[in-house]
Amino acid sequence: MTGTVFSRSLRARLVGATLSTAAIALAALVFLVVLRSEQTLREQAQEVTTWSETQLSDRLLSDAKLAAARLAMQREDVERRFATMAKRWDVVKAVFSGNTVAASELMRPALALADVDGAIAFDVNLRALTADRVDADLLAANAAFGTTAVATALRAVIAGNDREHANGFVLTLRWDEGLAKALAAEESGAVADVFGQPLFDEFGDVIGGLVGYRVLRPHEPTLTAFASLSGRDVLILSGQSLLSSAGADVADARLGDISGADLHAVVGAEKVARCLPQPPDLRLCVAAPLRELQQLTGKVVGIGEESSRSLLRTLSVVAGLTLCLVALVLLILSSRITRPLVRITQTVSEVARGNWHVSVPDIDRADEVGDIARAVVVLEHSLSERDQLRDDVFRQNTILTERERQLQEQNERFDAALNNMSQGLCMFGAHGRLKVFNAQFCRIYNIAPDALEAEPTHADVRQLAGLADWSGPESRPHRRSLTRTLADERCVEITVEPMADGGWVETHEDVTASVTAQARIAHLATHDALTGLSNRALLADRLAAALAGHAHDGRAVTVICLDLDDFKGINDTLGHPAGDELLRQVGRRLTMLCPPGGTVARLGGDEFAVVLSEADLPAGVLALADEVLTQLRRPFILAGQFVSVDASLGLAVSAADDADGDDLLRRADVALYAAKADGGRRVRVFEPEMEERQNQRRWLERELRLAIGTDQIALHYQPLFDLATNAVTSFEALARWHHPERGMISPGEFIPVAEATGLIDALGAYVLQKACADAMGWPGKQRVAVNISPIQFREGNIDRFVEEVLRTTRLPSQRLELEITESVILSQDQASFDMLTRLRRLGVRFSMDDFGTGYSSLSSLNTFRFDKIKLDQSFVRNLLEKDEAAAIVHVVAELGRSLKITTTAEGVETPEQLARLRASGFSEVQGYLLSRPIPAADVPDFINTQNALNAAA
Template structure:
């Protein structure tokens, strides 16, 4: 015991005998170590805090943006895909495909960005499933789209709904999962930041307290030698701790080693504090950026903890539902009830039950830890997508304004079911209306389906132009809607085809009466751009369910009745019967026979002479196609030519006529020409120049002996393509004749825009020339005009001697008609041509057969 006390006293004595540096070395060393520790630990902790904050800002937010881009791209692609499988307009489908490619590219880029972030094994698994489901969704859609490309829209819709939409739903679920994990990671990172801040502050406070105690002790030990330097140092440190990072610490020089050491420690402390504050400022900036991001999200967001306390709610959420921020008052479930009730009160679809019922349902969902995503309509007409999902330690609600998307979907649905020109329901909507009418029809009052087809509409379209035709169709739709009763349906299928559903009436008398009224209404003239347009209508009627219990069957029956009405002379209203079906089947067989006839070359050629009125000689013939059916015999052109145009067979058929006519004419004497009629469809939609070149080359016929006859319908569109074709043909040496002159809207204008070789006056003027002074004046005027322009005039439809004398007197150069010669086989034509070349023309009739020069002299003498 004595030895211990004696040893302790020795240590005290030794310390008292040492210098200032030895006495303070322990204190200074402790202060230095404390300062260094503070700087290092503060730097490490705050660096970790900064890294964490940057991770939240750079990674979590970026991941959320990437996920949001995926959601938007999937939504855009799904909308465009759903429209494209239902769209029959190729141009519209192309636009939709472009939109799909853009959405697919955006989805792929967003998914690629997501993969670049550090993902957990669970997140990698979900991302892989998203990639797999996205590929599957695209495969399902492409399958549906191929059906749509083939025109099989119902199958396309079915495959899209069964396949692509299910895959899209799975994709949405996976995206929701990865969003939940990302937000959970963000919440954990924010919690870690708070912990680091608290630890750093505690470390600073403890270390500063220790440093202050040591400094005070050192001041007591050496009041004089250290007081002023330490007071200066203390003042500098006070300013530093007060926030003045620009303060300069005192420099004690090199002689005072102990104070120099203290000075170095103080400088280290200063640097540590400055760095700590810098990192804290960065963290504050990152937190402000995150808060600003949440506040400026395009969606409303609120988040509650598990006790019902509101953690986050941005301004968009409050404005969405028109709620004052005073709702944040109250704690726990009280505030939660008030908020959910207010949300429910704004949703029209949440009624009946009101906001309280909605709040109860949501609270039950939250209590079960479930999630929900549904579209709601607010009481101000907006549509909102409300998503409720659990998060670690609570749950969140996201509200997105989808009003524009809903409007686009409704507009797309309307466009898919309505005619854009008239606003009437289209064929698809009409078929649905038929199904509904069948399902709800009174057995004693069946529904009547009327198909309406306009007569002479093509003539109006060709003569007045397509713009006038569109206006006419709108006027027709207005008259049809005025003809039906409330509850009936009027639709337009396209072109000049309309349809009506009549319900709740005694049939068939009511439908027949309506059909007659429609015909009367549409037979009254229409005024289009200051001009009168006369059309008519034919109506076909079928009754449901008498004539069928499905829309497809009923529409087919009504179409058959319509065809029968048109075949009966137009302007007719007929009710379907089984005999019509037999006739329709016969027409279908005729279509098949026509296609086979082109393949088997069942066509022959007749030639109607063209006579020069100056010499009386035949100058050529117009080639007329005839179809010799193996069982039906000779089929008139009026039956198969319109059918060929409708089926798209007029192009190969027209090329066949050119080859046959040129081949026949090549064997004639060189003085004879051959004239071939060209269909407007054939001329506008095909390489007619190529067909002409091929026919001339294969036959060896000189181009100057070929006359191509076109109608004014070819020139109606007045396009550069039509002019270029005419100029090319004329440059080859082929002669061009304008057929049916005088029946069009701008006949004289056509003579100005192109130099024709011949003009054929329409037979309607010739047939009235001996009884109508106006008709004779028109013929004379045309002859004078064309004569001044160097254009030959041909009068067609000559059937009487008086007509022949009249056209000769008017100044026509050539004539054609039954009086001069009916369409003849090649041998008969060549025989008559030989006799006319010898000066005798036997074609002026059986009873009176003067030669043509004598007739001409008689006309001149008269």
């Protein structure tokens, strides 16, 4: 081992230095030869590459022109087929019929045959009439079409065409969101060909235009066929974005910088391309594999590379032989010089490893090697003596270090346990002086640790901790626990544990959080978490106590139940945090108004209750209730806004035999319900009749639910007559309920109950299903009108349900007329408006019921397109007695004629009313004068009779 190290330090250095010098010289020579060879090869490759790029660029340019010509021929072919489709009379007739379903069913096959993605038709005023899809958004197309270049081109085509010389247009445009919306398209892409053709009626007049579009395909069939035949790749790019490709799959293709021969490198693929500009701002590029360019260059350059490699091989062999010869000479010389030193080095290495009895060679020599050998012998003896002394000292130090480590570890464990206790700890000796304390004890009482270092007495410690009122342990301490409250309201629990030597240990624990939590739990058990008022449990206790006093000394007890009107509207408009703040402010105002001895509680939601005793009944309580309404009407500040609210109040006064607080609270709640039923914003005192009415309402709700499920609800149909022809145009479906026990129950009685309890959804679904099924059995094509309650729109699926009913009953959508009130429109609910729009697209007709009774009917007509407006019967009833009613009737008739909307007057009961309505220009009438509601089974006979009378007339 020593010989090897020494060899590396002397012999290896000598051999290495000489060999390195020779190697560097030979390497420099080889490098100069290689450098010159590479320079020559680069010059040859550059000249060959320039010639090859020029040849390939010319061939790719020819291919690009041919591909562009094929793409143009494809566009001309699509334009010709689209023009042929626009001249078809059945297409023109379907477009201008207004039937979007028929138009789309006719246009879709023709568009597929013409290889066009979609089409939209416009009239001469460039208003969208129909599209190839039934669900196309024509309103959005109207709004967006005028801003596009297509509108200008179509206007020119419509203005300058005649049937004999019909000309269209072709535009290649960027496909963006505005163009897609203007053409009512769903396709996505970057570029599209837009085709326009005029539409002519049977007399040869231009009546509109048809616009089709074809979005550029990611793989155009024409270019794919070209790529297959030519073996080239065809790319269409916008900037660096790849729009379409043909041939090999080149994903995310980007073009590099242009070369001198107008060639682009295709980044990410071993190809080059030549490009032609195409409108609008596009490039059509034809790409070829880079190997075509490299093949010729490789042949020429390969000859020079082979010559260079032969020269390098020869130089390498000569250099290797030279280095081997030099190394052999150096090894022979170094072995003669370094061998004696190697033996001495090995001996020194053994001594360094602790072997002091090794034999040292060459100690008898008289030269420098002998001196080194003798010095090694002296070193052996010195090291042996030193190591013996060191071993003795090391053993002693090891013993001391281990004892010190054990003591330090024990102290650290004790300190860690003491200072990491959750309780404060202090230990007192038999003489009452502090011996041990931890950091938690100082933190609990905010005592500086330095103040306890001098072993103070127990009295001094109490003084520092603020526990001077605590007497502390007696002469013989005993086990005990106690709790003390500090000056800062914190609670500390102190536990004393005596020790055998007469001393004791105290643990101190801050239990403020636990005490506070227990008090909080006790408070939450009897109070409302949001307002801090009493909850229902505490209210029951207070009410029971008040009734006990009532039984003892006759003091009357009054319960007031209060409910905020339209609290949900505040949550919906301002948010639930504002609603919570309103409840807190209402609670504070009620607390201020409540007399001493009374209790204000929140029962849940926006409902409150007040329990009063010893009040001046009944005048004092009624005055208090009126004052509550007045104070609640004062504005509240919520979310930075002034908000006014109203409330409904119900009062109940205890009777002589009352012993149950729940019964008194229930009576107050019944009075509250009566106040809300009367319109809210008022006070009602409980009367026995209120409970009877509530029971009657519950009975009616229960029986109505049963009636809907057992088909007790029958439909009668009241006809509507056309004033111009006296023919029956439609029938209004009216629900009639014949109860098995009570007989006929008026719709005015059970419809409000259905709306209030949510049964209106089931009732409305039943009426709609049965009315559509009945209409399918009528001999004529009369429409059936069904009333839709605004509450039915809350579910959000009325449009899907109507569509399902039409599908199952097979009733044409044009024969269904839905009567709605303007409250559906005035709600400004986008979801309701969307449902109405989808139903109108199905072909369902809409009638505005009770027209004239709302405060914004004209605004409703402007918001949504109705097919009919029905004048409320109150105007017809006063038509002959009041000039104002007559004027309104005349205005409504004129409004209908101007808007081209059917006008219907309901409630016609006298011939004079009918004559006046006919003179005013109303379209339809309905009323008992002409016909009462007819049972469903009699409608077919009625229709046949009316048809016979009209034929005879």
